[in-house]
Amino acid sequence: MSTTHPGGEPAAATKQLVIERILRDRDGVWQQIVDEQELRPLVRQMVVSSALSLALYGAVLGASYGWQQILSSLVKLPLLFLVTLAICLPTLYLFNLVFGARLSMLQAVALILVSITVTAALTLAFAPVSLFFLVTAQSYEFYKLLNVAILLLCAVVGLRFLVSGMQALNDHQQRLAPAAAPAPARAAAPPAAVPAQAVPQAVAVPAGSTPATAPTQVVAAPAVPAVNGMPDRPPLYVGPPAHYGRPPGPAGQRPASMSLLYIWILLFGFVGTQLAWTLRPFFGDPGQPFGVFRELGGTFYADLLRTVGRLLGG
Structure with missing residues (x-):
């Protein structure tokens, strides 16, 4: 028996690499995350894929110094x-x-891992370029700046996938909102249309006649047209004006704030760059002996400026 994944693609088609599926069928990946179906296998695949890709690129970074690096x-x-x-x-x-979006921890992990997986795959794609300049440029400062620029570019592209995934989650919540919105209160149903035979008859009295002797003429009152057993009158709705604007979503469920997501991306970048400075060296300074870590001190940005100054100063 064959199974089908949330994106509408059969399980047999998921034999492809996870990065290939993310790039080819990102809507299917977003739908899988929204539905929270088989997220744990997806998370495991992305962790393995990103770890392998980043490990290979890390080996390229250390190739400028030696096998230990x-x-x-x-x-x-x-x-x-x-x-x-x-x-x-x-x-x-x-x-x-805090802002009411129903994003589970596993969904948050999956969204961020999509971004990291894309970043890792792109860095691995740049590995031949990095090796080419390692062989031909023979400059430690240039090699370090080149690879910092590559990592920055790949991270920006990967984070765009995070924004796209969060937007897909918001769109899903907004599609659910009209179905879950409370129906406006309706006034009591007006009485059914009265048949023409039951309408009181109007009596026309000719001039010079008395009501007792005058002939009568029955004038039927016009019947009120009925639609589905109800009179054709505009229905009355009772409710606050807010119900006539944008339909409210389910209680406690609102779209995630995209502004806060951009703030979080800046936080992610600052934490990542400072952690990279803490874990240095990645390239290995040819003027210093090999060491797994360097002493703490300074910042990533100050060192980057010094490297640019040394490169431009010759």
Whole structure:
């Protein structure tokens, strides 16, 4: 018996790489996350895919120094992204709870992992470019800046997927809102149409006749047209004006704030860059002996500016 996934694609089609599915069928991935169907296998696949891709790219970063730095960076680059996820995940989850969005912890993990998986796959795609400049440029400062720019570009593209996924979740909640909105209160049903035979008859009295002797002429009152047994009159609705605007969603369910998501993305970037500075070196400074970690001090941004100054100063 074959099964079908939320995106409408058969289970056999999910044999493709998870990154390929994200890029080819992102709407199906968003629907799977919205429906919370088979999220745990999806999360496992994304963790494995992103860890392998980042490990291979970390080995490329360390190739400028030696095999010890290759092994160190191979472990530290996946650790950098996954630890940043663990640090920033509670903030994203609580932001959504505070503003009423029903985003479960597993859905939040899946959304962020989609972003990290895309970032990791793109960095791996840039690995041949990085190796090419490692061989041809022979400049530590240039090599470091090149790879920082590659990681920054890939992270920006990956975070756009996070924004797209959150927007898909919001659209799903807004589609559910009209169905869950309370129906406006209706006034008591007006009486049914009165048959023409039961309408009181009007008597026409000719001039010079008395009511007792005058002939009578029955004039039937016009019947009120009825539609489905009810008179054709505009129905009366009772309710506050808010019911006639945008339909309210289910109680306690509102779209996630996209503005807060952008703030969270900035937080994610600051935490990631500072954690990268804490876990350094990734490249290995040719002027210093090998070390798994360096002493704490300074910031990532100050070191980046110093590197640019040394590169431009020759």
